[in-house]
Amino acid sequence: MRTAPTPGQQIEALRDELRHHEHLYYVLDEPKITDAEYDKLMNRLKKLEAEHPALITPDSPTQRVGGKPREGFVKTPHSRPMLSLDNAYNEDELRAWGQRVRDALPASESVQFVCELKLDGLSVALHYGPGSHGSAQLVRGLTRGDGTIGEDVTTNVRTIRSVPLSVSAAKLKAAGLPQSFEVRGEVVLPQAAFVKMNEDRVAQGLAPAVNPRNAAAGTIRTLEPNIVAQRRLDYYAYFLLENGEMLLPAQSATLDALRAAGFRVNQHARTVANIENVIGFIQEAEPLRETLGYEIDGVVIKVDSTAQQRRLGFTGKAPRWAIAYKFPARAATTRLEDVLFQVGRTGKLTPVAALAPVFVGGTTVTRATLHNADEIERLGVRIGDLVEVERGGDVIPKITHVVEEKGSKTPRHKITFPAECPRCKTPLVREEGEVDWRCVNASCPARLEEELRHFASRGVMNIEGLGEVLVAQLLGHSIAEHEADDALGENGDAPTGAPTRKALVHSVADIYTLKKEDLLTLERIGEKSADSLLEQIERSKQQPLNRVILGLGIRHVGERTAQALADEFGSMDALIAASADDLTRINDVGPKVAEAIREYFDNKRNLDLVKRLRTEGLTFTAEKRVRGTKLEGLTFVLTGTLPNLTREAAKEKIESAGGKVSGSVSKKTSYVVAGEEAGSKLDKANSLGVPVLDEAALLRLLEHGAEVA
Template structure:
C-alpha cells in the first residue's frame, strides 16, 4: 500500500471521528472527548491534507473555516417553493385555523364521540425561531448546496457559508436517507452568542448589531466565508423540501428521522391534539420565552399527518396546513420625550428615557434604560427623536435604534448634569484603572458618579434597600417605600441604624400602627444572625455579587480575614481578578465603611458559620506565584519560577536583586528582566509591600511553609443539579443553598451533563427533557430523604 493510500484511509478515519465529535458537541450537547483531543485530531487531519492536497474534500471538517471570499452570490431556484406561513395574532385566529383544517379534511377525519364532540387534529408544535430561513441540499448524504429563502422561488447560493456552521453535518449520519434530500430550517444566533459578538464589535470599534436576527442574517450573507465562520451561528431544521425517496408519514416522524441522520431539531418539539392543547403549548412557551437561550417570536403549528397536509394543499403563497401564532410585538416605534438621570447605590448617574407611552409585547412602556452616556452617544440619541423600543419577556425595555429620517428640527442633545439631581454634589466621570506588571494606566470610564456618597440620599436609600433585600439580610416588611421614609425622616443614615430603631420611633410614622411597628422590629431582630456569605453580599461591595460573596466566605472563612485581605492575596482565590480584588480591599479600607461595619457588630449582628481558612487554600501558594503576583515588569510566570528555584525565599530574592554581580551571571533572565528586578526592589515601598503580602499569607495559613490540611470531599462535588416546579417544604433558594453546601452546582437548564433533577408540582419542560434524556428525577419527598442522608454523613 502506498503512502498516499495509507494517508487516504487515515484521512477518512479522522473526518469520521471529527464529524461524530462535532455532532455530539454541537447537536447533542454530549461532548465525548476533551477539547485538547479534538484539537489533536483536527491538527493531524490538517497536516495530512496539507501533505496530500489532492485528498482535500469539501466535506472535510477542515473546510468549515471558510475559503476564499466570493465576488457575489449565485442564484438558486427552489424546486419546491419556500413559502411563508399565515399568521395568528389572537386565540380566535388559531381557533379559526383549526376549524378550517377540520372542515378541509371533512370525511378523512375519524368520527367524533357520542356526545357530539368533533374529531381533533394532531398538530406538530415548535417555537418560531427569529432567524433566517435556509435550504440545505444533500445528495447521497453529502451536503452539496446551501441557499437562502429569497423570494420563496429564487434564493442566494450560500454553500460556502453554511459549511462553516458547526452543527450542520457535511455528511449525513447513519443510513436510509433519500438519495436527494432538501432540508429546511432556520439559522439563528443564541442570546449569549449575540452578546459576545456585540462585545467583540464594540472592542474593535465596529458598529454593534441591533438584534440577534439581524446579526444572524448579516453573518450568513457575508461574501467572505471566514467572517461567517467567526460568528456564533446555529442551525435548526423544521422540515423538508425536494425529496427523492420515502420519508415518514408524519411531520414529527420526518423530524425524528432528520435527527437520526445528524441534523439538529428543536428541543421544544411536541405533538398535541386539538386547538386547546395548541393554546396550552403557546401559553407555556410564552411564559418561558425570556428564559430560552434564543429569541423566538411565536409558535408554529403544523398538521402532523403528511397525507392530510397534501389534502389541504396551499393557497396563494402559504400552506393551509400550518400557521405561525405570533407573540405580541416586542419592538415598537415611539417618541423620546425627555432623558432624566437616576442615582444608584454606587452613585452611578444613569440616563433613563421618558417615552410617549406605547404598547410593547402587551405592556404599556413609558420608560426605557439607556445604560450610560456612551450608549447615548452610540445611538446618536437626541430628545425628540423617534426611536425603536424593544421589550422581551420581563427584560427592562431598551432603546435599540434611532429613526434618523424622522428627527425633528427642534431635537435637543442629551447632556449629563454637572451636579447630582438628588444632592447637588459634583458629578464626575469614572476613571478606569488597568493594572499590569507594576504600572497603572488610566482611561475614561463609561459611568458618571455623584461624589456625595452616603450624604446623597439616593445612594443611601439604594444601599439600604440592597442591604435588606431578599438575597441579602432578607428583612421582611422593609420594602423600598419604608426605607425611603426612614431615611427621609432621619431615623436611618446607615445600615447599622436599622438595629437601633425603637418602637416609639416607628409607631408614629405614617402607615405604621402598633402591630406593623412590632412586626418590623421583630423582622429586624430575626435578621441579626446572617451567614457570612449573605452579610458580605449585603454590604454592597462594588462588583461583588452572590457568587463572589460565597467564595470569599467559603475560602477565607472569617470576616476579619476578608476585611484585612490585601489585593494580591485575594487574587489567589478563583475568579477574583485584580480589579475585583482592589474593589474589595478599597471598600474595607474606607473609613466610613469601617465605622458602619464596627457599628453593625456592636449593635448585635452575629455572623454565622465563621471558621478557619478552607482546607483547599491552606499552603496553596508558592514563592513563584508570589513573585508573579507582585507584577514586576518583564518577569512572567516562567521567569518567576526560575527566580524561585534560584532563591527559595523572598528575602533571598530581595538580596539577589541588589547583588549586581550575582544577578548579572543569572542567565535564566534577560538583561531587561534583570534590570526590572533591580529597579523594583530598589524601591523601599515595593520591598515593604512584598513583605506585607508574605506576612499575610503566613498569617492566613496560605504560605508555602504553612501546614497543609486534608480537603474533606463534599458528597456532591462535581455534580450538576436542576430544580423545577414548586417545592413545599422549603423554597427553591433554600434547596439551592443546601445543594451548594454539599458541593453541587445548581443549574437553570437540563442537559446531558445534569446529574439529577428535583421536580416538584408544576414541573414542565425541564422534567420532560430529563425524562427524554433518562436522567435521575427525585420528587420532593425523595429529595428531602437524600438531603438528610447526605447531611448525616457530613
C-alpha cells in the first residue's frame, strides 16, 4: 500500500516539475506541456504553499518571474523588468480583477481599459538612440530572458523587416518621441512562413517545428542571421519607455505614437470604458483566431492611464494594472486507435495515444500524451473510445475526456501497461509513492538515445549539429527508419525498431571518440558537416563543471541544482565523495535529490562513464564558492521589490556572507528585508517584533557584519 506523500513532498515535486518545464520553455524552447497545464501546476503549488506558508522558499517557482536566458549571446540587463502577466480564464475572474482595480483607485476617478490581442510569440525590447539629422536609430534588441537580464539579439532583430532600423526626425516629431527611447513588442512567425519553414525542414530530413511560437523563439536565437532573414519573422510593438519609465500618459496614446513612428501595431486594439465592454471585445476577438494569419492565445487588458498604472503598481512578478485573458483550449473529437509506450532518459515509461488523424488548432494531430497509469484510470479511457483532444497552449495535445457513444459497435479494449520495457525487455519497476513505471536498465537503448540528446542539447554541452536524426544514426538507425519510427513526433520518442547497421556509440562518452571516417559513413553527412560536428564536440570539453554534472542526467538534478553542486564542492571528485548529509546541507538539495545523487554515483556503470569523460578531457573542477562569515547564524526573509537588487541577487549576497534565506517569517527570523509592495510578511515581522531592513541597510550589514544592526 502506497504511503501518501506529505505536503512538503508534494510541494517539492511540484517545484521540480515546474522548474523542469520553465527550463524547457524559457531556455530550450522545447515545451512539453500546454500553458493551461503549466498554470494548473502553478496554481496547485500556490494553494499548497498558502496552506503551509512555513514551506515557502525564495527559490520557489511562485516567487520568481521566469526562466534564465540561454547562452550564445551577450547578456544585458533590461531598463526595467519584463514581467509576466497574471491570467484570467473566465469572465468571473476577469470581473474580479476589474473590481480589484476599481477598489484600489479613488471612487471619483474613471477607469478606462485598452484591449489588445495576446500574440503568441517572443517578447523583444528594441532600444533606439540618436542617429543622424535628428533621427533615432536601432542600437540594441534584447529578448525577455529571465525578465531582468535579456540576450542581445540585435543582429537578428535587424533582419526583421517590420522593425525600423531608424526613425526619422519628422516621424519622431509626429509621434512626440525623443531620440532615445525603448519599444517593447512581440516577435511572431506568420502561419504561412511557418508552413514554408516546415516544408524546407522536411525536405532537409529534419523534424518539423511544433508550432509558430517555438519556431519564432528558436529563430530569433539562432546564431545565423541569414536563417533569421529567411524565416520572415514579424514584430508588433505595444510599449514605449524612456529610461525604463512609461513615456506617454496613456497606453492608447502609446499605440498611436508607435503607429506614427512607423512601427507595426496590431490593428485589433480598442479602448473601452468598463469590464463589460472588455468582455465584448474578447467575444469578438476569439473567432478571429482562425483568420488572422498568426497565432493568438488570448487578449491582454491594460489600465489605460499611466498615472493610474503607477499607483496600482506590481506584485512580485506581475503588474496589477494588466491581465491576460486566455482563450479556452481548442479541441476536437477523434478515435483512440492504440496506445504506444515511450521510454525517457530516466527510464520513465510514458503512454502515448495513437489517434485517428484530426485537425486541431491549425495542426493535424495523430498523437496525444496520456501521462501515466493514474491518468488513464482517471479518464477511464480504453482503446477504441471516442475521445476529445485538446491543444491548450498549442504544444502537446492531450485527451481531456471520453465522449459517450450510444450504440457504437467499435471494439474497446483495456489499456494495459507492459510488464517489460518495450525496448530492452527489462522488467519495469514502480517505486513506492510514485505514479510512474520505469525501466531500471541503465544500458537500455531507448534511455541511451534520450541521454545522448540531453547531453548534446544547447542548455547542457551545447554540441551544435548533434540532433535527434544524427543521434538515431549513431545508434544504428537509418534516416528512413528514424522517420518511420518517429510517429510520436513532438513527443520526442525514441525509435522502436531494431538498428539495421552497426552502432557507433554505446554511451555519451563515445561521442568523444568519433572520427571523421565514422561520420562519413552516415547518411547526409559530408566533409564539411563532419568537420563542423567534430569541432563542436571538441569545443564542448570547455563547458564548465556544472554543465558536465547536468549532462550526466542524474535524476532530479536540473540546471539550478547542478550549479549549486559545482559551487559547493568545486570538483567532480568531491561531489562523488559527498555523503547524503553533505548534500542536504546545500539549499537546492533535499533528501530526495541527495538520495538520487548517491544512487547515481554508487552505480559502477555510472562511475565508469565519469572516468571516461575525465579521460576525454572534460572540465572536472570549478572555483568553489567560498562563503563568508559576517552573517553566519542569521536568517533573512525577503519581501517586496528592492530598488536595485533582484531577489536572486540579494539571496546570493546573503548566502555568500554565510547567512540563510527563508521563505517565511517566524520568531527565529533575524531580519526581514522589505522593498516596495511588501505584503503579509512585513506585517508578520512587525507583529513579531522582527527587525526590518531596507536595501541600503542590508548592504551595510553585508559590508560590516552584524555589529551594525
